[in-house]
Amino acid sequence: MTSRETIPIGTRKSALAIAQTVQVQSALEKANPTRTFPLLRMSTTGDNFQGQPLSSIGTTAVFTRELETALENKECDLLVHSLKDVPTQIKPGFVIGAMLKREEPNDVMVMRPGEFKALKDFGEGDVVGTSSVRRASQIRRLCPGVQVMDVRGNLNTRLAKLDAADSPYTCLLLAAAGLLRLNFDERITATLPPSAMLHAVGQGSIGVECRADDTEILELIKPLDHLPTRLRCEAERSVMRILEGGCSVPIGVWTEFVHSSGIEPTEAESVGRLRLKALVASLDGTEIVETEAVADVNGSVELAVELGRTVANQLLAKGADRILAKVVRDRDTTLVPTGTGEEKTIKGWAV
Numbered sequence: 001m002t003s004r005e006t007i008p009i010g011t012r013k014s015a016l017a018i019a020q021t022v023q024v025q026s027a028l029e030k031a032n033p034t035r036t037f038p039l040l041r042m043s044t045t046g047d048n049f050q051g052q053p054l055s056s057i058g059t060t061a062v063f064t065r066e067l068e069t070a071l072e073n074k075e076c077d078l079l080v081h082s083l084k085d086v087p088t089q090i091k092p093g094f095v096i097g098a099m100l101k102r103e104e105p106n107d108v109m110v111m112r113p114g115e116f117k118a119l120k121d122f123g124e125g126d127v128v129g130t131s132s133v134r135r136a137s138q139i140r141r142l143c144p145g146v147q148v149m150d151v152r153g154n155l156n157t158r159l160a161k162l163d164a165a166d167s168p169y170t171c172l173l174l175a176a177a178g179l180l181r182l183n184f185d186e187r188i189t190a191t192l193p194p195s196a197m198l199h200a201v202g203q204g205s206i207g208v209e210c211r212a213d214d215t216e217i218l219e220l221i222k223p224l225d226h227l228p229t230r231l232r233c234e235a236e237r238s239v240m241r242i243l244e245g246g247c248s249v250p251i252g253v254w255t256e257f258v259h260s261s262g263i264e265p266t267e268a269e270s271v272g273r274l275r276l277k278a279l280v281a282s283l284d285g286t287e288i289v290e291t292e293a294v295a296d297v298n299g300s301v302e303l304a305v306e307l308g309r310t311v312a313n314q315l316l317a318k319g320a321d322r323i324l325a326k327v328v329r330d331r332d333t334t335l336v337p338t339g340t341g342e343e344k345t346i347k348g349w350a351v
Contacts, residue, residue, distance in 0.1 A: 010076035021080040079209040083202035088241040098208040101226040103177040105204035129169040137250040140285030177204040198252025201236040231304040238308020250281040271299040280320040289318040
């Protein structure tokens, strides 16, 4: 089979999506100097409905559906995603062929430049901006009395809404990875540790998707795959797959490799003993079930997936199914739209 000289990469048009895709493009160009990797920029359903909460336009694949159509039609040969946007049930005929080394997975608090307030001091009168039910439910538990207000748009848009003179927000809750990849490090006011907030499944990870039968592309992207990241993310995705969670269900996770002696493992050891924490929360944060488990995965994706199943089943045994059923029934939740002071009903948020 003749090797392809030009290999188009499909991506969303947002600044963050392009930054992540360029990271993949640069790595491939460096390893394959005789080939070219042009970008095919596309808008997805999630991009086209910025004014609507994601679950009102579909609970899964809102940021991947159009990209996968292009991949299926061979308009491109691989796709670059924020892994947290990728459904845990991959469309038949496709595969996540590589997961790049993970960026910081935590959520962070962002305030206006020069302002600071400790999270423990948040309460009545403070307005937290987020489009995520996962963050909203956890912040409500952590800081009773805060008001949570929906905020969507790309990263620049959200920051502009926070910085505006008439902004209602005390702070925004955002993923650290997006800020770091777009060089907005200085905007991070505080990082939220897992003791305060568990992050989204796959958060901080870049996934490279291709056709499952495209052996040439699978071999091409294989060197990009980072085994410790894949093990962590496969365990996390297994939890969500078992719980059937989508973009409007508050599921939080945390994974880390641990050394048997309790000390921080080296990079070489970061494929052995894996700890996975997870929670399921009600929309208002008043009901939360949590659990964790540790397993010797020893570099095995199958064992990482099994760890995820174990944690998911422990959550179900603690009543996660009851909470999730209520979340689905009560998907309509009352939020305050930006700058109006009036209430409206919104059908769910993103993770």
